[in-house]
Amino acid sequence: MEIHIQIIGSILILLALVHIIFPKYFNWKLELINLSLINRQMMTTHTFFIALTVFLMGLLCISQSHSLTSTDLGKTICLGLGIFWLVRLFFQLFIYSAKLWKGKTFETIIHIFFTLFWTYMSVVFMSVYYA
Incomplete structure (x- = not known):
């Protein structure tokens, strides 16, 4: 991890x-x-x-x-980071308007990249906490 x-x-x-x-x-x-x-x-x-x-x-x-993956404090920090990036993912999907990226190649690529990145971070940080 x-x-x-x-x-x-x-x-x-x-x-x-x-x-x-x-x-x-x-x-x-x-x-x-x-x-x-x-x-x-x-x-x-x-x-x-x-x-x-x-x-x-x-x-x-x-x-x-x-330290983030092996100590109680580190795991708690990871939980906080996981929640932070999960909320950021929520904003990416439900707050930002699709008008900002739909039909625009570069913006769509960026939207998909960051959706995947926010998801990746959320999963990794939450996995550290719950491991």
Whole structure:
């Protein structure tokens, strides 16, 4: 199970780094211009802290995979991470509109990839807890 935790950690670090391109890719300079200053700053600040949190989750998974899978505290942390990513999977499937990806090749691939990734993480983390 440790190898799965390390794989997840590596992908989470990559995901965190991808956040760097979000402002340009999503054209935030133009898209956010009509928002109030507080909403613009909340968008960029929250994106930064999401990326930081995802990066730190990845670092934890890579550097402490043994502890996460073999100690009571580690298993409890895995339960929390499993619940976190299960809720994220729920949002992927039921909160985000299918209009965002249906009929768009790149967006559909991304949607499928992240649906599989959120599922994989949820199953791995929950399996560690219940093993």
